[in-house]
Amino acid sequence: MRDASDDLRYVYAVCHPPAAPLAADLTGVGGVPPRQLRHEGLVALVGPVPERDFAAEPLRAHLEDLDWLAETARAHQRVIAALTTVTCPLPLRLATVFRDDSGVRAMLQDGAERFERVLARIDGRVEWGVKVHLDGEAAAGDAPRAAPQPDKPRSGRDYLRQRRSQRTAREESWERAEGFAQRLHDTLSLRSDDARLHAPQDAALSRAPGRNILNAAYLVPRSQSEEFVELVDRTKDEEREATGLRVELTGPWAAYSFTGDDTDADGTEHGDAAPDGRESAS
Structure with missing residues (x-):
């Protein structure tokens, strides 16, 4: 026992x-x-x-x-x-x-001093996560599914021309996606009390389809969360047809991204892994 x-x-x-x-x-x-x-x-x-x-x-x-x-x-x-x-x-x-x-x-x-400072900062607020993904087809610069496939190159010159065309399409797709992600982040930052940009997620680890362009967290007053969610929802179909973008909203969470160095308290803390069980709310 x-x-x-x-x-x-x-x-x-x-x-x-x-x-x-x-x-x-x-x-x-x-x-x-x-x-x-x-x-x-x-x-x-x-x-x-x-x-x-x-x-x-x-x-x-x-x-x-x-x-x-x-x-x-x-x-x-x-x-x-x-x-x-x-x-x-x-x-x-x-x-x-x-x-x-x-x-x-x-x-x-x-x-105590640090805890009180952080708790005052996050009081009445929750964290929302927003990710923007560029689907695999768009990220690779492939033609849309409805478009005919290019003819098999008949010469080395044709092959190089097709490769240049694919590279240009891929670069243009990335530019549009990054521009959209930056505009979205700027807009959401204005509607939140604080924002954090995290490193893009590795698709092999997250198992999310496509390439992660934006991985951000926003500290939002509870009283304004409904308006924040509606704002994100209005962007979900924007430019999707042209660029293959997908906007993902998660939350509301505790303010994980806005608590500073909150895990190094004196004591016998053994673990080094952050909480990993959060699920999407959308």
């Missing part, structure tokens, strides 16, 4: 005291409900986890197990998503673990 006295403390997020309780049936990592640990106006949402899995050495091995990692990330994100419905949390990195409650309180005490 598991001895609860040996459990470590898994910390999901830091926030101010929520205005409403979390759902009674909410469970986190290991299927255990999280609880609030309060310290001088701050709250850490924590849950017990067994030392045999979350001490430094076994955790390091677990992080190489993709199935274990995915299950843990989903549980982590489930708690963050639930917390986001009742407050604006500062999420901590996946597998942030402390020895006991006193370690968590020390983390809250030592990081």
